[in-house]
Amino acid sequence: MDAPIGLAFFFGPALIIGIMMLMSGFNTVSAIMVLVLVLCGLKYMHTSIIGKYRIMKSIVNSIHLKKDSKILDAGCGHGAFMLQFNRQAAKISEIIGIDIWSNKDQGSNSIAATQKIMDNSNLADKVKLKTANILDMPFNDNEFDLIVSSLVLHNIKPFEKRKVALVNIARVQKQKGQLVIMDIGYETSKYVRILKELGYQNVNIVNAGYNGWWGTPMVPTFVITATK
Ligand SMILES: C[S@@+](CC[C@H](N)C(=O)[O-])C[C@H]1O[C@@H](n2cnc3c(N)ncnc32)[C@H](O)[C@@H]1O
Known part of the structure; x- marks a missing residue:
């Protein structure tokens, strides 16, 4: 589950209002509030467990991978995007997932847990996991043909640090390489200008x-695609 604490924003108040209703008697307004909060909580779970995978799947279906592509998943978590x-395993030379394995940002997050998931996939012999921060990546310049990063950048605060993350991504991305960033919230639109300043072309953003x-x-969730 992504950012498990997010669920508390919906189920917490629903529980409190529900208990207050039990103690003081049913009233329609409170019942509607509980229902709306529970539905929002369920939608949050749907996006984390089903929705984001659908988005990733449609992105990957639209990507044309060239032979021997080297891919980076920056902030891979449980490897949802890599999977x-x-x-397309035959076209991939190497797929590297980096993460700081924050349990606040993703439940049960650890390199061992993700390694186990990847070992059971077609990509087992292509995937390498590393503990590394996007703000300081242990890679050479121009290493990756494709870089993906999903639901990661909004966790980096303050916003200025996200610019550093994008500068680092641009540094390790090959010329003519492809970039896909998925992220939450309206601040994502600001990445467009930064990526253009970093020399990316065809920078598109869609809700x-x-x-x-x-x-x-x-x-x-917004999806940004760009070519360096
Ligand atoms: C919401 S999870 C998303 C994981 C995965 N990309 C996905 O879409 O399922 C956010 C991930 O970003 C990682 N993360 C947060 N800040 C990071 C940073 N500065 N460098 C690398 N990873 C980071 C967290 O540890 C967590 O695994």
Whole structure:
């Protein structure tokens, strides 16, 4: 589950209002509030467990991988994005997942847990996991043909540090390489200008729609694609 604490924003108040109703008697307004909060909590879970995978799958289906591609998943967590490349294993030379394994940002997050998941995939012999921070990546300049990063950058605060993350991503990305960033919330639109300043071309941003709503449409997921 992504950012398990996010669920508390919906189920916490629902529980409190529900208990207050039990103690003071049923009233329609409170019942509607509980229902809306529970539905938002369930939508959050749907996006984390089903929706984000659908978005990733459609992104990967639209990517044309060249032969011997070297891929970086920056902030891989449990490897959700890497797993979408399962069917394209033959075209991949190496796929590297880096993470700081924060349990606040993703439940049961550890390099061992992700290694186990990847060992059971078609990509077992292509994947390498490393403990590394996007803000200080242990790679040479121009290493990766494709870089993906999903639901990671919003965790990096303050915003200025996200610029550093994007500078680092641009540094390790090969010329003509492809970049895909999925992230939460409206600040994502600011990445577009930064990527253009870093020399990326064809920078596009789209709202991923219903599958990317974190509880409500007010917390959407955006997908940015660009070419260096
Ligand atoms: C919400 S999870 C998303 C994981 C995965 N990309 C996915 O979409 O399922 C965010 C991940 O970003 C990682 N993360 C946060 N800040 C990071 C940083 N500065 N460098 C590397 N990883 C980071 C967290 O440890 C966590 O695994």
